[in-house]
Amino acid sequence: MSLRGRDGLGGRAAIAGIGATEFSKDSGRSELRLAVEAVHAALADAGLTPADVDGMVTFTMDTSPEITVAQAAGIGELSFFSRIHYGGGAACATVQQAALAIAAGVADVVVCYRAFNERSGRRFGSGVRHREPSAEGAALGWALPFGLLTPASWVAMAAQRYLHTYGLTPEAFGHVAVVDRTYAATNPAAYFHGRPITLADHAASRWIAEPLRLLDCCQETDGGQALVVTSVERARDLPRPPAVIAAAAQGAGRAQEQMTSFYRDDLTGLPEAAVVARQLWRTSGLAPADIDVGILYDHFTPFVLMQLEEFGFCAPGEAPDFVAEERLPLNTHGGQLGEAYLHGMNGVAEAVRQIRGTAVNRIPGAERVLVTAGTGVPTSGLVLTADSQG
Numbered sequence: 001m002s003l004r005g006r007d008g009l010g011g012r013a014a015i016a017g018i019g020a021t022e023f024s025k026d027s028g029r030s031e032l033r034l035a036v037e038a039v040h041a042a043l044a045d046a047g048l049t050p051a052d053v054d055g056m057v058t059f060t061m062d063t064s065p066e067i068t069v070a071q072a073a074g075i076g077e078l079s080f081f082s083r084i085h086y087g088g089g090a091a092c093a094t095v096q097q098a099a100l101a102i103a104a105g106v107a108d109v110v111v112c113y114r115a116f117n118e119r120s121g122r123r124f125g126s127g128v129r130h131r132e133p134s135a136e137g138a139a140l141g142w143a144l145p146f147g148l149l150t151p152a153s154w155v156a157m158a159a160q161r162y163l164h165t166y167g168l169t170p171e172a173f174g175h176v177a178v179v180d181r182t183y184a185a186t187n188p189a190a191y192f193h194g195r196p197i198t199l200a201d202h203a204a205s206r207w208i209a210e211p212l213r214l215l216d217c218c219q220e221t222d223g224g225q226a227l228v229v230t231s232v233e234r235a236r237d238l239p240r241p242p243a244v245i246a247a248a249a250q251g252a253g254r255a256q257e258q259m260t261s262f263y264r265d266d267l268t269g270l271p272e273a274a275v276v277a278r279q280l281w282r283t284s285g286l287a288p289a290d291i292d293v294g295i296l297y298d299h300f301t302p303f304v305l306m307q308l309e310e311f312g313f314c315a316p317g318e319a320p321d322f323v324a325e326e327r328l329p330l331n332t333h334g335g336q337l338g339e340a341y342l343h344g345m346n347g348v349a350e351a352v353r354q355i356r357g358t359a360v361n362r363i364p365g366a367e368r369v370l371v372t373a374g375t376g377v378p379t380s381g382l383v384l385t386a387d388s389q390g
Helices: 031-046 066-073 089-104 133-142 151-166 171-185 201-202 271-284 301-309 319-324 346-358
Strands: 013-020 055-059 078-086 109-118 207-209 224-233 243-251 293-295 370-374 381-386
Touching: 013 346, 031 109, 031 224, 055 066, 055 089, 066 078, 066 346, 078 201, 089 109, 089 224, 089 243, 089 346, 089 370, 089 381, 109 346, 109 370, 133 201, 133 370, 151 171, 151 207, 151 301, 171 201, 171 243, 171 319, 224 346, 243 271, 243 346, 271 301, 271 370, 271 381, 293 346, 301 319, 346 381
Parallel strands: 055 078, 055 109, 293 370
Antiparallel strands: 013 224, 013 243, 109 224, 243 381, 370 381
């Protein structure tokens, strides 16, 4: 358990611009072009130009390096560039890295981005086909020979234990899918715009890896998303209301592996999320009851439930009822199940829109938004707030 206290990062930086490509199943262009389009869109939203950028952050999993994107986007000299590991767990950490650079004075304007052809190109859902030898890969070696080859199969193990422990049925997961698709249905940018689902639809969808059905699994999407981070003071002089980074954190739990942490004492929770939660609450000075909107990483529905419990919104085993009763607006863009799977970066953008009051599914008075990144892996999170001087 972390013994750290409140850190000094909160309130030092803000997200001043967001931009994305369209979300599709076949982009028809390279991942580099998607990245550049998203970067240009985010800078335009912030009222900045490529010449203003001196820092860039992305994922280790991205095929378009910071320097290459900078060159292709017309960005000049960089004083800061960084990458975050662990797939979707990096989403909020890219913003944390940018905020750290801003707070330390090593960069003034940092762009975070993620772009891939995850449907028309390499599909994560196709499973592990080849890995170079590594210590990390050795952990997967304990699971692969038994048929656990895909992310869905890895999550299914913990999901089954969750249902068994709390005496639930797979319908418990359906509430998450229904909520996401309900919001997606009214979001023109969502792939499933105009296509809500019911609990009956969820129950009728085919098994992927029991107890996970098709509608428990996120999409595979082509697209790009970018975010512009700068100081709160500079953001106040730009066209859009800033989304202040009130807290940012990373976390890895004990006995942590990448999606296969099956040797922990308990499989019904997400210890890595608990590490993030403690630091976010300490630094922001907020509590679950203070949050207006939750943008929770939803690559698979069971882990949304576990996140709600780890962050203290409800007790263990109570998250299905919490979601069914709509006690907190969740994934108002439709999430990765309904809008698009962009490794969580589109969720950060939705949080910014809620703070600005420009979200399609706007939650009136939303001033405090929790955003989480990929679960089952070392992860990250953000608390974004409205500018108190705005």
